[in-house]
Amino acid sequence: MESAAGTVADSGNTRHKVIAVAAGEAHTLALSGDGYVYAWGRGMFGRLGTGSESDELFPVRVKFQDSDLKFVAVAAGAYHSLALADDGSVWSWGYNSCILFTVQFVISAVIAGGMMSLAIDNLGALWMWGNCPQENSNGDGSLTFVSSFTPIPVWDFHGHTVVKVACGNEHVVALVSAGEKHKGDDLVCYTWGSNGHGQLGLGDTENRVRPEMVGTFNHDFQWTVYEVACGAFHTALLTRKKRPSDTVESLCWTFGLGDRGQLGHGTTQTVLVPEPVKELPHPVYLVSVDCGLFHTSVVSSAGDVWSWGMEKGLGLCPDASFTGTDSGDAISPLQISGDGVHGPKFNDPVQVSCGAAHTVLVARDGYKLWSWGRGRSGVLGNGKTVDCFAPSIVLWPPLNEDFKQEELNQPDKTVDKKGSNEDSEMEKKISLAMEEMKLLQSKLSTMERYASILHCSIFGKPFEEQDIPNSLQNSGTYDIAREWESMLESADHRKLVRLEMFYRNMLAGVKDKMMKKRIQEIIKEYLPPSTQGK
Structure with a gap:
């Protein structure tokens, strides 16, 4: 190490x-x-x-x-x-x-x-x-x-x-x-x-x-x-x-x-x-x-x-x-x-x-x-x-180093006061751009972690670049019906069993939540207002 x-x-x-x-x-x-x-x-x-x-x-x-x-x-x-x-x-x-x-x-x-x-x-x-x-x-x-x-x-x-x-x-x-x-x-x-x-x-x-x-x-x-x-x-x-x-x-x-x-x-x-x-x-x-x-x-x-x-x-x-x-x-x-x-x-x-x-x-x-x-x-x-x-x-x-070097290599660069102000403004713009890039990268990283968690829970392995659907890679659009059919066709028996178990559990959870909410609605409907919330 x-x-x-x-x-x-x-x-x-x-x-x-x-x-x-x-x-x-x-x-x-x-x-x-x-x-x-x-x-x-x-x-x-x-x-x-x-x-x-x-x-x-x-x-x-x-x-x-x-x-x-x-x-x-x-x-x-x-x-x-x-x-x-x-x-x-x-x-x-x-x-x-x-x-x-x-x-x-x-x-x-x-x-x-x-x-x-x-x-x-x-x-x-x-x-x-x-x-x-x-x-x-x-x-x-x-x-x-x-x-x-x-x-x-x-x-x-x-x-x-x-x-x-x-x-x-x-x-x-x-x-x-x-x-x-x-x-x-x-x-x-x-x-x-x-x-x-x-x-x-x-x-x-x-x-x-x-x-x-x-x-x-x-x-x-x-x-x-x-x-x-x-x-x-x-x-x-x-x-x-x-x-x-x-x-x-x-x-x-x-x-x-x-x-x-x-x-x-x-x-x-x-x-x-x-x-x-x-x-x-x-x-x-x-x-x-x-x-x-x-x-x-x-x-x-x-x-x-x-x-x-x-x-x-x-x-x-x-x-x-x-x-x-x-x-x-x-x-x-x-x-x-x-x-x-x-x-x-x-x-x-x-x-x-x-x-x-x-x-x-x-x-x-x-x-x-x-x-x-x-x-x-x-x-x-x-x-x-x-x-x-x-x-x-x-x-x-590093990107910021590249940007600074490009500015230094500009042929029309002067050392007068106006040039110094322009340099200062450019530095500020570069700094703001770098901060925005870091923020966007942080958001992207969070989304990637979220996608990876979902992908791992469904397919049993971390999300990788090759897992991105072809339609999304090639055109930027996502045909969910076609990709779903293609995924099912290419999946082996083990993957299909895992998918079935995942969606069965998810469906059971939804039905259970629906039942609980319906019970709560019935209770609210028939209980007197004074007893609700106790």
Whole structure:
């Protein structure tokens, strides 16, 4: 569920290009090529950085005290957000957060977990703050978690280089160089923290106060780890064959809690040591992996996306799930197809990021974003608050940013007083238009939720775009008699039985209400006026 992002690329990137995303419990962050941070989704605890706790259904730019800052990395925890500026300062907002720190070293990466934050500096040292694993003060060597409001160094890796790190609810996984400097395929995997479900991959369920090497990926192993991600109580790793190798291929390994199929092994069993996800196709090269609370997603270099875990790999919680024959967790990888408009694949993928119950994908070399899963609070960034069971386009770039840029690009723009007044009036018009659009989108979202509830109660599955009748799609008019006949003709026996039961119950309810009203009328008719209403 934690996310981290790398640095801003060269000047060839445009302002509309997303170079990284980070998904939290119910909010999403995006980092644009020109160094700005955008946020959308749930606003509780101020995790969006907009100055309020209101939800945002579309991406909005995060405003910082220093407007000249450019940012190079973002990360999202459960209820807080992190951003790394190009001057080395780390900024945070949300639950129990503030501007954090500036050190004498350059910070190269920031990472956020449930209630924990981490950073790697340019010398390869690891820092952490928040809910940090520590040895219990009673001296028995047991694990406890202590709140640290300032970053503290992890001294265990002194003399080595920490290259990548991830954290779940209460466990940490780090990829560290075998020697002093990182060289090629020399990364070693260390884990520590809570281990009640085997999420440390050490073969047992004992907690670890200090980092311990995962023995599966030792020096003699033919695969080397290059990516790592943590869910609430499970871990996923990507490995590639050590050089020299004739093939470019990789494997995804998972371990820890498997009760919702989040390990992708074809079972719901907990696994204490890393095991490969065997049902992914071979050969394939995976460029990104991430974990939600109870689901896992990967994307290949060819643009294929697979997910597994809770509710068909979407991560949906039980209170927002499929029904009928489509319900159930995906205990093996399921391929996520494209939206049809842009094709079945997500070409030129950049990154996949999982929130608690939603997934965001950056593809088309950073110019397109898709999202799916739980949609409440606008976390999917598509202007809706309903769940999406298939990829939907995130509104990117934000409309207001586009409007402003178009105005700036007008060739006849002048800087005189009249021009300034015109600019001010245009800004007001844009602002009013955006507010009206948000209001209309809110009304549309409410209507969609209402339609989805009705559709689900009748047909036993959430309303989707393909459920819109053809006559309405093609002409804008709705022939209810013809569509009703067509629906009955295409329905199978199970659907017809469900319809019969629904309308029988509805008719019974109407008759019951009619009877009650008729009884009330008779009573009113025959009772003396003085006794009515008593």
